[in-house]
Amino acid sequence: MSNVEDAKQSAMNSPLELAPDSWAPGNGPDPLIQHNGGRIGASVSRVDGGPKVRGAAPFAAEFALDDMVYAALVFSTIAKGRIATLDTTVAEAAPGVVLVMTHRNAPRMRPMPLFGTSEKAAGADSLPIMQDDRVRWNGQAVAVVLAETREQADHAASMIRVTYETEPATTSFEQAKANGTETAHLFGHDVHIEIGDAEAALAAAHVSVDATYRTPYQNHNAIEPHATTVAWHSDELVMHDASQLVGHQAWSLAHIFGIEEEQVRVTAPYVGGAFGGKGLWSHQVLAAAAAKLADRPVRLALSREGVYRLVGGRARTEQRVAIGAGADGRFDAIIHTGTAVSGRDKAAPEAFAFPTQSSYAAGSFQIDVQLAYQDMVTNTTMRAPGEAVGSFAIESAVDEVAVALGMDPIELRIRNEPDNDPITGRPFSSRHLVEAWRAGAERFGWAKRNPTPGTVRDGEWLVGMGCAAATHLYVRQPGGAARITLTSDGNVTVDVAAHDAGMGTATAQGQVIAERLGLEPEQVSFRFADSRMPGLVAALGSSQTVTVGAAVAAAQRVLVAELLKLVGHDSPLAGLTTEQVGVLDGGLAKLDEPARHESYTSILAGAGRDEIAVEASAPPPVEMMNWSMHSYGAMFCEVRVNGVTGETRVSRFLGSMDCGRVLNPKTATSQFRGGIIMGLGLALTEQTHFDERKGRIMNPSLAEYHLPVHMDVPEIDVIWTGIPDPHTPMGARGIGELSITGTGAAIANAIFNATGKRIRDLPITPDKLM
Amino acid sequence: MVTKDFSIRINGTAVGPPADPRVSLLDLLRETLQLHGTKKGCDQGACGACTVLADGERIVSCLALAVQYVGRNVVTIEGLAGDDELHPLQRAFIEHDGFQCGYCTPGQICSAVGMAAEARRGVPSHVTPDLTVGEVELTHDELRERMSGNLCRCGAHNGIVAAIAETCAGERK
Ligand code: FES
Ligand code: FES
Numbered sequence: 001m002s003n004v005e006d007a008k009q010s011a012m013n014s015p016l017e018l019a020p021d022s023w024a025p026g027n028g029p030d031p032l033i034q035h036n037g038g039r040i041g042a043s044v045s046r047v048d049g050g051p052k053v054r055g056a057a058p059f060a061a062e063f064a065l066d067d068m069v070y071a072a073l074v075f076s077t078i079a080k081g082r083i084a085t086l087d088t089t090v091a092e093a094a095p096g097v098v099l100v101m102t103h104r105n106a107p108r109m110r111p112m113p114l115f116g117t118s119e120k121a122a123g124a125d126s127l128p129i130m131q132d133d134r135v136r137w138n139g140q141a142v143a144v145v146l147a148e149t150r151e152q153a154d155h156a157a158s159m160i161r162v163t164y165e166t167e168p169a170t171t172s173f174e175q176a177k178a179n180g181t182e183t184a185h186l187f188g189h190d191v192h193i194e195i196g197d198a199e200a201a202l203a204a205a206h207v208s209v210d211a212t213y214r215t216p217y218q219n220h221n222a223i224e225p226h227a228t229t230v231a232w233h234s235d236e237l238v239m240h241d242a243s244q245l246v247g248h249q250a251w252s253l254a255h256i257f258g259i260e261e262e263q264v265r266v267t268a269p270y271v272g273g274a275f276g277g278k279g280l281w282s283h284q285v286l287a288a289a290a291a292k293l294a295d296r297p298v299r300l301a302l303s304r305e306g307v308y309r310l311v312g313g314r315a316r317t318e319q320r321v322a323i324g325a326g327a328d329g330r331f332d333a334i335i336h337t338g339t340a341v342s343g344r345d346k347a348a349p350e351a352f353a354f355p356t357q358s359s360y361a362a363g364s365f366q367i368d369v370q371l372a373y374q375d376m377v378t379n380t381t382m383r384a385p386g387e388a389v390g391s392f393a394i395e396s397a398v399d400e401v402a403v404a405l406g407m408d409p410i411e412l413r414i415r416n417e418p419d420n421d422p423i424t425g426r427p428f429s430s431r432h433l434v435e436a437w438r439a440g441a442e443r444f445g446w447a448k449r450n451p452t453p454g455t456v457r458d459g460e461w462l463v464g465m466g467c468a469a470a471t472h473l474y475v476r477q478p479g480g481a482a483r484i485t486l487t488s489d490g491n492v493t494v495d496v497a498a499h500d501a502g503m504g505t506a507t508a509q510g511q512v513i514a515e516r517l518g519l520e521p522e523q524v525s526f527r528f529a530d531s532r533m534p535g536l537v538a539a540l541g542s543s544q545t546v547t548v549g550a551a552v553a554a555a556q557r558v559l560v561a562e563l564l565k566l567v568g569h570d571s572p573l574a575g576l577t578t579e580q581v582g583v584l585d586g587g588l589a590k591l592d593e594p595a596r597h598e599s600y601t602s603i604l605a606g607a608g609r610d611e612i613a614v615e616a617s618a619p620p621p622v623e624m625m626n627w628s629m630h631s632y633g634a635m636f637c638e639v640r641v642n643g644v645t646g647e648t649r650v651s652r653f654l655g656s657m658d659c660g661r662v663l664n665p666k667t668a669t670s671q672f673r674g675g676i677i678m679g680l681g682l683a684l685t686e687q688t689h690f691d692e693r694k695g696r697i698m699n700p701s702l703a704e705y706h707l708p709v710h711m712d713v714p715e716i717d718v719i720w721t722g723i724p725d726p727h728t729p730m731g732a733r734g735i736g737e738l739s740i741t742g743t744g745a746a747i748a749n750a751i752f753n754a755t756g757k758r759i760r761d762l763p764i765t766p767d768k769l770m
Numbered sequence: 771m772v773t774k775d776f777s778i779r780i781n782g783t784a785v786g787p788p789a790d791p792r793v794s795l796l797d798l799l800r801e802t803l804q805l806h807g808t809k810k811g812c813d814q815g816a817c818g819a820c821t822v823l824a825d826g827e828r829i830v831s832c833l834a835l836a837v838q839y840v841g842r843n844v845v846t847i848e849g850l851a852g853d854d855e856l857h858p859l860q861r862a863f864i865e866h867d868g869f870q871c872g873y874c875t876p877g878q879i880c881s882a883v884g885m886a887a888e889a890r891r892g893v894p895s896h897v898t899p900d901l902t903v904g905e906v907e908l909t910h911d912e913l914r915e916r917m918s919g920n921l922c923r924c925g926a927h928n929g930i931v932a933a934i935a936e937t938c939a940g941e942r943k
Contacts, residue, residue: 049864052872053856053879055807055847062806150801151792223811223819223923224873272809272873273923304812502871502924670867674925702816702921709918711911713927 015582019553022619033731043666061227071300072153079695080169096152122248122280139309171695181370184349196364201333205324213393217688219313224272231297244539250531271501276381308700315379331362342371343378352390361418384737395468395745421628429627440656453756464754470633470742475543479536480551480618499539504667518583542734549729550618566607572596646766660733679743781849807847818920828884847876862933870924
């Protein structure tokens, strides 16, 4: 018998307890953590694999509606000012044109409710959308053309003539800083922390490093460009969208158009990558407005350039990191301060000091994130906002300290491993980063690294190894809710308004649900990404897995209570309470007497029911207040840098993760690799070029924004501690963003080891190494 | 009037060319024929999501005007295997998790089919050491170099390469 079958067999013999009412202290861990029925932890292939490889999975621009028209946009070419003249006559007369919408005829709409300002607000900014003649950034939409075909719409859009009265705009970083900055505000706090006198401790330290690190604008560049297909049915709006927050979006659209939340339905069954960029932006609002005005369904698919013009990316940062250390390597002072560019609303501050707030013990801290406003498309969250670029700075600086001390960078990190959260003093829920370091070092062959930079050569290639720590905050969202429908054939359907943009949500949740309900995976169907479903769950912060997991656990408690009401007097379960029963083999059983068992099918048949449906909300995420909660990783990299051309090739990479229980090794490995590859781009090639004179993005294309391609990507090795977190649903923590953190620094540190050159300015292009 | 001679064969079916000569092959597939398996990632030849096979050769259909393909045989992801069947490469992509969001996937798969044929014909790549050999062996580097026109933002590269390597190796046996 295989291990899995063994595990299944033993699971069949003992009922699985129900999850606690909440994850507060005293309620005990989720019993699923200890339970192994063989579903959780299995390397299951994606449940949506068939439709995806056949090209049969419908994405947002692939819903064909009767009588649908195509939208094309005209983008402003100045950064700030007003529209002086706007001539649409030729376009209006062009073949196939149904409507030209500008600020003159657009319906009155409220601005988007800014994400974070209320429970369901989704807007990336709160600027007026086509309500006046103002231009607020270079690339803003100033006209929408609807036509019978895409070609006709594009052609007509090209014939709209706009002139502008320009006003002075802030489009340079230096100007923005000179205008005055504001302290970033996140999770209800200013990002400003002082513990002790860090400057004095730095000055007095045995060794110190003090440097400035720079990271550029970046764009998500999901391969599916943003697209939406919308239709009004009298006063009801239906939107098939590329969205990672359908619930928030439905409420927000209702607010914008002055209708009830129930009158809006947003679906996103397949999303071609999101990475933080697929929230509510102006194009969805414009599509809905134009559809209303024309009284026709509309498909608005942004061109690749359109995505750059209308959807913001990761903000540019300039960070100072200074570390003072004693001769033994212990940190006396850590300073992590600096400035990030921001949109006016400051909705998504690039809070780069995050990793520094939990990574190391130190005698003193100074942390401060300032935001500088620029007139440009507002920045937003992009995979591990703050942490991806902040970890580049702090983890490069730690490497610099190791060099200054002549100490191994892994030993230096372990020496400064904190016992409790260094800022809040809270205990860690589960932190096994040291184990991850040890296991990773062993597997990667770290001991073979030559610590003297620039000494390992292979022909014209310089070879080096580097490492860095990864860290990402644990988040469980407060809005988790789920509906479970159990039918008389013993199958369940679970509905949650969550998302799967490639993370594998449906696959992993299917496994968890099967195990939690004692079913086979084939008996479970997980439906998601429809705003009419329960739950307010954005695909943000690597938080969906636990958010949905907690909601399903809550719904299961209700389901069990309802089932117990249905059992007959002669049932083996008669008279038992929810506390006395657990899940076993497609039914319920008495916890201490598994033989007292009745299957779901039998319970429903006995009660004459075809199905039973229950819905429940998850308890609030109090665990986040009780513990310092993060996922961790030890990242290892080997690079080869060409001594002649300065070209860097990443030849080996290992991520050794500590992220709680891994639910599906196959899809988790893919998530980790995906983050590492995006980190490889962050380190070496990716930059959105911004013309500081005109405020225009100069490379709005996949030809000129360089994503890592197959040839750039080595075989990436991923391992994990697999230690469950006792304070989270299923023992799991977030994994989607973790591995982009630390990767940039691991590569930069490897480049230093290879060449002796410390590059503190991303991306590390060949010119910086020549 | 469209006659047989002026049709494009798409997955074996004759299709009339579009009346509007501006229509790209990609938009003909997606908007007229509702063959949405072929994806649009950039519409400018930079991402490979729109890759289809034209007379067995991989092309980016966003840079192809549909009217140029009159008289040609176009195979899209929908036509690679029979209705209920999966092409071996499609199966291998599932097994090796060669995708996450799945948006680049049809392009990767069609591209791989065309790429393997190029290697069999001895078409060299930037990393081919010997330009005179007939059939080029699809080493890890050859495969990655030849697939580099197909972008994947989810970072499924390792799985994609494993799936193609396994399938192409299987074909050679
Ligand atoms: S859509 Fe054709 S190459 Fe990108
Ligand atoms: S699987 Fe998402 S872009 Fe490749």
